[in-house]
Amino acid sequence: MIQTIVLDIGETITRDDRYWATWADWLEVPRHTLSALVGAVVAQGHDNAEALRLIRPGIDVAAEYDAREAAGRGERLEENDLYDDVRPTLLALHDAGVRVVVAGNQTSRAGELLRSLGLPVDLVATSGEWGVAKPQPAFFERVKEVAQASPMHILYVGDHPANDIFPAKTAGLKVCHIRRGPLGFLWADDPNVIATADWRIDSLNQLIEIVQT
Structure with missing residues (x-):
């Protein structure tokens, strides 16, 4: 589960x-x-x-x-930078009692901007804040710490095989490859990704069915 x-x-x-x-x-x-x-x-x-x-x-x-x-031309993140399925999925996961963490290779500023959007998640963390980045094993050790669950009950979702799918699996986590963005599409049918990923999805709303199984 x-x-x-x-x-x-x-x-x-x-x-x-x-x-x-x-x-x-x-x-x-x-x-x-x-x-x-x-x-x-x-x-x-x-x-x-x-x-x-x-x-x-x-x-x-x-x-x-x-x-x-x-120069006032720095990093920005606004509501329309989110994919359309993000808020509905996060709300559904929250209602289902699932702990949700957002963690990726972004700057400290990106972490601040994401938190300012008021997403219904338990934690937002970035590599800039942690001082360690994917695919380093230490990043996924931090993931396991903040997830507050045993690795077999943690699902890491990402589009990048080398940064997300393979190192998360090596860390003992369940993994889900999302067919989204350039890398998501580029590697969607790669045999190694298919063999490694526990699930492969096209939209975040498919996560609801996964947590219910």
């Missing part, structure tokens, strides 16, 4: 459109150019920040992030 569901953030509960669009505007390149580069570098197994370095070689991403914040 699933007692706790842990949801990845980017392309699981939030669209990444705004995030990369604002970076493109800041670097003064077409939005499609940066979006395509992000997809290309991630498909090659690189960190998505490599797309920024392709556009501006030698860029200090952290310093540039701070410059954007100082």
Whole structure:
């Protein structure tokens, strides 16, 4: 029985459109150019920040992030950045008595912004706040701590095989791959993902049926 569901953030509960669009505007390149580069570098197994370095070689991403914040053009998250199924699913899980944690590879600022949306969850945490990021095992140790359930009763939901599905499974968690976002679609039919994932879904509302089984 699933007692706790842990949801990845980017392309699981939030669209990444705004995030990369604002970076493109800041670097003064077409939005499609940066979006395509992000997809290309991630498909090659690189960190998505490599797309920024392709556009501006030698860029200090952290310093540039701070410059954007100082200029009033920093990170933002609003209600319309959430996928449409997020709030209904979270409310249904809450009513079902399931503990829900949101945890992903995002900045501390993203954590603050998500909490400001008042999502019906028990906890929001980011790698920036924890000081450790996926796919590092220490990240999933933190997940197990905050989940407040034994690993076999924790379900981690994400779109990224290398960051979500495989390391979560190695940590002893149940895993669910969501076919959403570039990586979700790209790896949806990968044999290793199919073999590893306990469930594969197209929408978060399918989690309701999973916790009821």
